[in-house]
Amino acid sequence: MIYKDTFFSRKKTFYHTNIFYNKRTFILVLYSMKRLMIVCFWVLSLFLFSCEDRNQMRIPNLPVFLKLNLTTEYPTFRDNVNDTLLFFRPRIAHQREDYLGFGGVLVIVGIGENGTQYFAYDLACPYEVKSNIRIVPKDDGTAKCEKCGSEFYLTDGWGRVSKAPSKWSLKRYSVEYVHTGATEFLIVQN
Numbered sequence: 001m002i003y004k005d006t007f008f009s010r011k012k013t014f015y016h017t018n019i020f021y022n023k024r025t026f027i028l029v030l031y032s033m034k035r036l037m038i039v040c041f042w043v044l045s046l047f048l049f050s051c052e053d054r055n056q057m058r059i060p061n062l063p064v065f066l067k068l069n070l071t072t073e074y075p076t077f078r079d080n081v082n083d084t085l086l087f088f089r090p091r092i093a094h095q096r097e098d099y100l101g102f103g104g105v106l107v108i109v110g111i112g113e114n115g116t117q118y119f120a121y122d123l124a125c126p127y128e129v130k131s132n133i134r135i136v137p138k139d140d141g142t143a144k145c146e147k148c149g150s151e152f153y154l155t156d157g158w159g160r161v162s163k164a165p166s167k168w169s170l171k172r173y174s175v176e177y178v179h180t181g182a183t184e185f186l187i188v189q190n
Helices: 002-048
Strands: 064-069 084-087 105-112 115-122 135-137 142-145 151-153 161-163 172-180 183-189
Touching (some): 105 183
Antiparallel strands (some): 084 105, 105 115, 151 161
C-alpha cells in the first residue's frame, strides 16, 4: 500500500510538472518563432529593398585604378568646371599601373559641396552595356551615347540620366585628391 501511494503521488507530481513544462515550453517556442519570423522579415527586406539596386550594377565590376599627376602630366586640368579627361587604354608610361574598368574612365571637374570637385565614371553606356559603345562628354557638363541617344549629367557626381531611353545612371568611381608638398595627384579607383 505504501508503494502504491508513493507511485501515484509521484505520477501525479510528474504529470502536473509535465503539463507545466509543456505550457512553458510552448510559450517559449512561440516566442522564439516570433523572434525568428521578425529576423527573417528584416533579412528578406534587406535583400528586396536594399539601397543598391540590381539594375544599377549593369556595368561589370572590373578593376579601376588611375594615378593622375596634376602638377606635371595634367597641369591645366584643375579648377575649370566641365573640363574632362578620357582614358580608353592604359597610358604608355603607366601600362602596368592603369586599370580602366569596362569601357574606359571619364574624369571631370564638377561642382561639389565645397566648390569644384573631381568625379569619375565608366565610359560604357549603361543602356547598351558594351565596352566599345561609349558616352561622349559635351561642353555643358553632360554626356551622350551616340548609339542609343541617352544623355547623362556629369558635373553633380551622380551621372544621372537627363534624356531617355536609359533608365540607369552611369557607373561611378571614387576620386581622391592628394596634395603632397608641391605635387598634386588624383587617384581614381573602385
